[in-house]
Amino acid sequence: MAKKHTVIHLLEYLGLKAALAVFGVMGLDRASAAGGRLARFVGPKTGVSNRARANIRRVMPDLSPEEIERIIADMWENLGRTVGEYAHLERFTRPEERHRIEVVHAGALRSIAASGNGGVFISGHFSNWELLPLVMRLEGLEGGDVYRRANNPFVNEWMVSLRESITGGAIQIPKGGVGARLIVRLMRENKFVAMLADQKMNDGVEARLFGLRAMTTGAPAGLAVRYNVPIVPACIERLKGAHFRITVYNPITARPGADPFEDVMRITQEINDFLEARIRERPHEWFWMHNRWS
Template identity: 30%
Template sequence: MKIKRADLEGSLKHYLQNLAIRAVFRMAFLLPYGPRVRTVGWITSRIIGPLAGYNARVAANLNYVMPDLPPREVKRLMRGVTDNAGRTLMEIYSGDAFVERMKSVPFEGAGVEALYAARDTRTPVILVTGHFGNYDVPRGALNAQGFNLGALYNPMRNPFFNAHYEQAIGTIGQPIFPRGRRGFARLLRHLSGGGMIGFLVDVFNGGGAKLSYFGKPAMTALSAAELALKYNALVIPIYGIRQEDGLSFKVQVEPPIAHTTPEEMTQALNDSLEAVTRQHMEQWFWIHRRWKPEKVARIDAKRAKKANLS
């Protein structure tokens, strides 16, 4: 079988990226937990962010949804967002040290009572968050406090990085399910048995519904809402919010989303994430390609053409 040059170049790029990341991690693990997390945040915001184009992407996203934001605030957020991203990754890789800290994380918000009641009655629950704060904090804190939470995750495109990434997130809590047919089937069995599962709502999904996020069209999967309606599960927004010291967290639990239509429920989830992001702008993953207006336009045109033909 002939191997394409592009495939070879892609594999080499992934291999070198993984080597660079692992080198940073090895150096960071020479430090105690606090300095380690702060150092990787600093490296990500001051070195990796500019070189990898993350700062430019943060600025482009902010300009798209908030074009009147002052340049000084954009610059602050470029550093703050990439710093939070670096800290998050280092925390996830800190294994037992991170898990130990999760045991004392406080739970706050109007949805806490519903969350504990669902655990005690074995009511199926779908917890929904976004790439905000440290998105693995709710899972780590819940598992540390005796909840039976399973999570669906996206395997990384870089296969070299993904191998140790799966091991790292698995240390924080089990079970975890890779996105795909088999993983989804296992996730459903966990939910139908009265378990809790976790979803991320802020991923661009070309086959999803065109909803709104920060006032702009955002293609969003309806999966969480559809499963909630099918299995009569609670849908609860939940967030791991980084505190001012940069190392500790609180888990904010919102009230369950009312069962209506998948579109209305998912828009409510988008609105919830937007609200908490506006309170902590540097904690959402503005590096994310959330909107993709060019793709949305193509999807609209394709759907319009299909509707005209039917």
């Protein structure tokens, strides 16, 4: 069985590399557009889209069926563009391509970094979420970014290598015990950790998202309380094609003298409130296929 899985994983990886090779030949803008068109045509017809439809109906019941279908189609186009852009992520690091990424309130981000205390840089699966740790590099924030291991070991190794290259060697932090130790080290060194905080975490804390129970990671809040570092929320928006705006919002901080458990719960809820507000603003750019509320 293990050998069969290895063969399947290898074939999946080779298929991914072949697709990326095709996108690589196209150039960034054409690859982004082609990936978007293909995904918009195929994606809404797949069974996994039914989970996205159910999620949207559950949390935004006032939307009409036509509005939901537009969100689904636009979501798939964004995902397809993101896949096409994977073949060109390194281009976003070049000085001549800086016009592709606008960072709003970058000065505030640099001021937090200049304080020397480090922090936690959070967002969700918005637009092309791979750009979050890249922004850390562009704005001079040292540290690492948390990732979930891919089920396919070949894909996982490739993804880690890719992220290391585009972030200038930022530490890649797998979720789990090893990753937790790396995060503690970075916090003690007054550096930054980037993470996406919008996925279900069965062993997390119970918070609300769109008014519904949602098990949520308590890690960002726990770091803020334990190390007295700010949580810096950010949102990634796709503007036109392969151009993006990353907006940095006011930091979320621990309250001096507060009960640690209560403060972790408060901060976690504030993070979910931030994510919900951003999803409502641009629902078509969020990854609705997460099994978020079950």
